[in-house]
Amino acid sequence: MRYQDSKEYSAELLRLVLPQMSAQDAAFNPLSYAVWYEYVSGINPELTEAVDAIIDDKKVLADDDVQEVYQRFIAERDESMTEKLQAELRRVMDEILQQAQATAKQAEQYGNELAEHTDALQSGGFDEGKLSKVIDELINGAQGMRHSVTELQTTVEVQSQEVESLKRELQQAISEAMTDPLTGLKNRRAFDRVFSSMIEDSAGAKNGHALLMLDVDHFKKVNDTYGHVFGDKALRSIAHVLQTTVKGGDPVARFGGEEFAVLLPDTAVEGAKVVAEKIREAVENGRIRGTSKTEDVGKITISIGVAAYKQGDTPEGLIERADQALYQSKSNGRNRVTVAESTVPQAA
Numbered sequence: 001m002r003y004q005d006s007k008e009y010s011a012e013l014l015r016l017v018l019p020q021m022s023a024q025d026a027a028f029n030p031l032s033y034a035v036w037y038e039y040v041s042g043i044n045p046e047l048t049e050a051v052d053a054i055i056d057d058k059k060v061l062a063d064d065d066v067q068e069v070y071q072r073f074i075a076e077r078d079e080s081m082t083e084k085l086q087a088e089l090r091r092v093m094d095e096i097l098q099q100a101q102a103t104a105k106q107a108e109q110y111g112n113e114l115a116e117h118t119d120a121l122q123s124g125g126f127d128e129g130k131l132s133k134v135i136d137e138l139i140n141g142a143q144g145m146r147h148s149v150t151e152l153q154t155t156v157e158v159q160s161q162e163v164e165s166l167k168r169e170l171q172q173a174i175s176e177a178m179t180d181p182l183t184g185l186k187n188r189r190a191f192d193r194v195f196s197s198m199i200e201d202s203a204g205a206k207n208g209h210a211l212l213m214l215d216v217d218h219f220k221k222v223n224d225t226y227g228h229v230f231g232d233k234a235l236r237s238i239a240h241v242l243q244t245t246v247k248g249g250d251p252v253a254r255f256g257g258e259e260f261a262v263l264l265p266d267t268a269v270e271g272a273k274v275v276a277e278k279i280r281e282a283v284e285n286g287r288i289r290g291t292s293k294t295e296d297v298g299k300i301t302i303s304i305g306v307a308a309y310k311q312g313d314t315p316e317g318l319i320e321r322a323d324q325a326l327y328q329s330k331s332n333g334r335n336r337v338t339v340a341e342s343t344v345p346q347a348a
Contacts, residue, residue: 016040026066027228030181035061035069047073063257075189180254182232183239191253191261195315198251198265209265209309210272213322214238214279216258217301217334234288234300241282246275261319269308269339276304276337284335303329307340 017036026032038044039051047069054065061069178190186194198209216222216238223231235258242252242260251263262279264272283302305326307318325340332338 013037013041024061024066026061026063027223027232029228029232031070032061032066034074034181035066038074044073067256075187183236183254185239185242185260186251186253188253188256191251191255191263192315194251194253195263198263199309199313199315199318208268209263210267210269211307211309211318211322212262212264212272212276212279213255213305213307213319213326214242214260214262214302215304215326215330217303217330219258222300230288237286237288238283238300238302241279241286245279245282261322269306272306272308273337273339276306280304280335280337301335303334304337305329305340306337 017033017040020036020040021028021032024032035047035051038047042048050069050073051061054061054069058065178186178193180187216234219231219234222234235254238260239252239254242262246252246262246264250265253261255261262275264275267275280302284299286300288300303326305322305324305328307322307325309318321340325338329336329338
């Protein structure tokens with residue numbers, strides 16, 4: 001999202017946004033703020049219409065409503081903006097290419113003229129008038145060539161600056177469209193893309209691939225007991241644990257709500273279970289202060305399901321097996337790691 005409002009105007013919007021958010025059932029998180037920011041500012045008419053429809057129907061917005069509105073009218077808009085920036089970048093590059101091709105064509109023509117005049121001069125037989133005419137043509141051609149080269153240099157300089165600006169905007173748009181605003185992790189869209197690429201390249205993985213699905217235990221109770229602000233803080237803390245525990249190149253994503261996913265490329269199921277246990281222990285041993293900072297908050301724990309990629313697996317199939325293992329962890333008392341049965345090597 002790219003907002004360019006002044007500090008004074010955005011402060012006024014903040015004053016208007018807070019009462020709107022307070023009247024809802026949804027948590028005070030970045031997604032909710034973005035929705036109401038765009039609602040009160042009037043910059044997103046389709047979002048405003050959708051929110052009004054929900055209020056007319058339900059009176060208030062719940063977390064699921066906010067998530068849906070954000071996805072439809074902000075996240076998808078950002079993806080559209082990315083496509084527009086890519087098209088604009090292609091347009092600028094095409095202009096540079098066309099200018100370069102025109103200059104190259106003129107240079108070729110000038111080269112041919114030079115070659116013709118050189119041959120004529122070497123053969124002799126020029127009178128003074130004809131020689132003067134040839135010289136004038138060479139001078140005019142050289143001046144035209146010089147003008148074209150100068151125009152090309154100017155075009156390249158100007159367009160290069162525009163290209164750099166568009167590249168920065170494009171990178172920002174891509175990053176925003178692929179990032180969960182609450183935790184800073186990859187979002188579900190980014191996860192799906194990385195996941196598909198990983199499976200396509202599965203033939204080169206000596207140890208296979210593994211997937212961890214994680215879910216916060218009793219998260220609704222955490223929200224009900226300590227409030228949504230603390231719940232959001234817990235999610236960010238778990239995201240930090242994942243980022244610091246998992247290798248830098250391994251994709252980590254907020255899958256949705258209080259559920260997270262970790263892809264472990266070229267990792268055998270035994271190694272994946274070790275990583276999962278490290279994550280579980282780090283979360284269990286962590287301490288998250290309440291909003292009063294002195295509040296004694298109970299431990300936050302997570303349950304984890306582990307599944308290994310099998311030849312011919314689809315992303316949906318692997319996710320389903322990891323989810324089944326996750327639900328087994330929940331059924332067996334939570335705060336534990338379970339490996340999907342179909343991924344455990346059979347005894348001889």
